[in-house]
Amino acid sequence: GESVGLHLPTLSVQEGDNSIINCAYSNSASDYFIWYKQESGKGPQFIIDIRSNMDKRQGQRVTVLLNKTVKHLSLQIAATQPGDSAVYFCAETPHTGANSKLTFGKGITLSVRP
Amino acid sequence: NAGVTQTPKFQVLKTGQSMTLQCAQDMNHNSMYWYRQDPGMGLRLIYYSASEGTTDKGEVPNGYNVSRLNKREFSLRLESAAPSQTSVYFCASVWTANTEAFFGQGTRLTVV
Numbered sequence: 001g002e003s004v005g006l007h008l009p010t011l012s013v014q015e016g017d018n019s020i021i022n023c024a025y026s027n028s029a030s031d032y033f034i035w036y037k038q039e040s041g042k043g044p045q046f047i048i049d050i051r052s053n054m055d056k057r058q059g060q061r062v063t064v065l066l067n068k069t070v071k072h073l074s075l076q077i078a079a080t081q082p083g084d085s086a087v088y089f090c091a092e093t094p095h096t097g098a099n100s101k102l103t104f105g106k107g108i109t110l111s112v113r114p
Numbered sequence: 115n116a117g118v119t120q121t122p123k124f125q126v127l128k129t130g131q132s133m134t135l136q137c138a139q140d141m142n143h144n145s146m147y148w149y150r151q152d153p154g155m156g157l158r159l160i161y162y163s164a165s166e167g168t169t170d171k172g173e174v175p176n177g178y179n180v181s182r183l184n185k186r187e188f189s190l191r192l193e194s195a196a197p198s199q200t201s202v203y204f205c206a207s208v209w210t211a212n213t214e215a216f217f218g219q220g221t222r223l224t225v226v
Contacts, residue, residue, distance in 0.1 A: 009154075032212035043118075043204050043217030044157070051212070089156065093212055101172065102147060102208070102215055106156035 012111045019077040023090035023105055026071060030092040035064060035075045038087045038107070047075070047088075077110075085112045116140055120205050120218035127195040127225045135190040135221050137205030145208045146188035147172075147215070148180060150201040157204065163188055164211075195225045 013019045025033070031052045036044035050057045050064045050073075057064050063076040073090050087107045094101075121136045137146065145164050149157040149172075159172030163182040177199060179191045188207075192199060205218040 034214065041220075043206075043219050044215075045217070046214045049214060091215075101159060101162060101170075102206070103159065103173075104149070104157040106154065 009106075010109045010111065012113060013080050014113050015080060015082060017080055019075075019080045019084070019110060021075045021077075021088050021090075021108055021110065023073040023075075024071060025073060025090070025092050025105075027092065027094055027103075028071065029094040030071075032093045033064070033066060033073050034091045034102075035062075035073075036089045036091060036104075037084075038089065040086075044089060080110075080112050082112050082114065085110055118205055118207055118216050118218040120203075120221050122221060123219065124222050125224070127192075127223065129196060129225060131195050132191070132193050133195065134192075135203055135205075135223075136187070137189065137218060138187045139205075139207040139216070140186065141207060141209070141216065142185070143207035143209045143216070144185070145210070146182065147206040147208075148178075148188065148190045149204045149206065150174065150199075151204060151220075152201050160190065160203075195223075197225045199223065200225045 034049040035047040037047050038044045048059045048062050048064050050066050061078045065074045087109050089104050089107045091104045118139045147162040148160040151157050158174050160178050161180040163169045166185045169180050181189045203221045206215045208215045
């Protein structure tokens, strides 16, 4: 079936370095992609989103890149900070209007070394 | 605004007991979702409600039922709890498709 998955289960980076978290999706009908951050004991929180008519979108210290040709999504975090340590999920919805399911990948843990 | 509120936050059930997880949102969102989160499994969709009066199965609906009581509330019921339903449950809501989802704080359920 259609699924959203992540390449790596864990990522360890040095404080101040840039982080890149990758995600592959299989549903070619996917129209909207979102990255969520989940801190321990909390629900997922929105970071940034991108629609299928875009290749890149920038936020504060974060950039999302979308490559529809290879069905790949990435989240780049600039100057990673200890507060960025969390589990990151990519999610997607197909363009099917009101009945769109929001499907999540398995998640990747980002650990920031001081 | 409270956003998405889930109750209870923690619950322990014995096998075979029933219970209902409550979820309410105050953002006038149209769609609501129930997910379960297990270690190494990410967030898996149990049921969702695209709009008031409609519900649909997600990836793992077996053993659960839902009710979209009104636009604000979406409840998840376990009729006969099983140890395999031990998990953290999250409710989420969105205004419409292709917009940001807001999540509750989760319900940690243990079935013994």
